[in-house]
Amino acid sequence: MQRRMIASLAAILVAIVAVRAENARPAAPAAAAAADVKLGDARKGKEIFEGRAVPAASCALCHGVSGKGDGLGAAAIRAAGAVPRDFTNKAEMGKISNAEMIKAITEGGASLGKSIFMTPWKGILTAGQIKDVAAYIRLFAQ
Numbered sequence: 001m002q003r004r005m006i007a008s009l010a011a012i013l014v015a016i017v018a019v020r021a022e023n024a025r026p027a028a029p030a031a032a033a034a035a036d037v038k039l040g041d042a043r044k045g046k047e048i049f050e051g052r053a054v055p056a057a058s059c060a061l062c063h064g065v066s067g068k069g070d071g072l073g074a075a076a077i078r079a080a081g082a083v084p085r086d087f088t089n090k091a092e093m094g095k096i097s098n099a100e101m102i103k104a105i106t107e108g109g110a111s112l113g114k115s116i117f118m119t120p121w122k123g124i125l126t127a128g129q130i131k132d133v134a135a136y137i138r139l140f141a142q
Contacts (some may be wrong), residue, residue, distance in 0.1 A: 036098045040128055045136030048129055057124050059133060062117070063087060067140035082115040087140035094141070101134045 044053065050065060051058030062077060064070040067087035074084050087093060103111055105125070109118030121130060 037102060038131070039098055039135035039138065040131030040133075042132065042135040042139055044129070045132035045134070048125065048133050049136050054125060054129065057121055057129075059137075067137065077115075077117045080117065082117045084117070087137050090141045093138070098134060098138075101137065102130055105130045105133060 047053035048057055049059040049063075051060060060071050062069070062071045062073040062084040064074065064084075069084035069086040071084065077084055085092070100112060104114065104118055106120060106122045106127075108120035109115040111120070125133070
């Protein structure tokens with residue numbers, strides 16, 4: 001039963017990524033030292049991250065509720081050769097500017113030359129919701 005669920009989840013993730021990746025435009029990675037932007041409300045971001053505020057969006061599906069990159073969808077992503085980012089890794093998260101994080105959430109990983117499995121959330125989340133999610137993600141590495 002668990003294998004069927006993982007296989008189904010993997011198929012869904014691959015389909016979502018394939019469709020969403022068509023809209024992603026690769027660009028040069030932003031430097032962490034780039035002009036930073038103000039983030040939103042972490043409390044609202046938590047609701048979105050966990051898929052409670054916007055059911056179509058659940059960061060926790062891949063990144064896990066704890067932000068360690070160990071969500072239910074992580075196995076399918078790893079099987080495809082990628083690894084969901086561990087938001088609790090202070091050293092790595094410290095290298096990512098707020099602007100870069102917002103771009104990754106908005107336009108997807110491919111927009112920064114990263115994994116296509118990080119799908120773009122523009123059109124599903126508003127710009128304000130994306131800033132809220134980014135604010136919440138920052139809390140994992142504190």
